[in-house]
Amino acid sequence: QVQLIESGGGLVQAGDSLTLSCTASGRTFTVNDMGWFRQAPGKEREGVAAISLSGQRPIYADSLKGRFTISRDNARNMVFLKMTGLSPEDTAVYYCAASRGAHLYTVGDVDYWGQGTQVTVSS
DSSP states (O other): OEEEEEEOOEEEETTOOEEEEEEEEESGGGOOOEEEEEEOTTSOOEEEEEEOTTSOOOEEOGGGTTTEEEEEEGGGTEEEEEEOSOOGGGOEEEEEEEOSSSOOSSGGGOSEEOOOEEEEEEO
């Protein structure tokens, strides 16, 4: 099994930046792609960004391109999500996710989930 622990969420104001971190532990050698999903109140969980083991092909939700940046540090088994230009529409619980495979596009691709970290953006 793999455990994912997120950190870095909180309450920020519109226009602020925030960086989320996720640390993986356990059988991390089984993990390939890692990424982030988010779920706003009353909405379905959606993909935010994902990154391959090599870190060379990050993907982003179309609506978030240019504002969010995903990166990973394999030596520390960590993945990060830098968020800039935050707006109230970004308010959600952000979940770290990992896949044993080389695809992390949808909820169905996820093998491991973190507990989530709340990000709240005030106007």
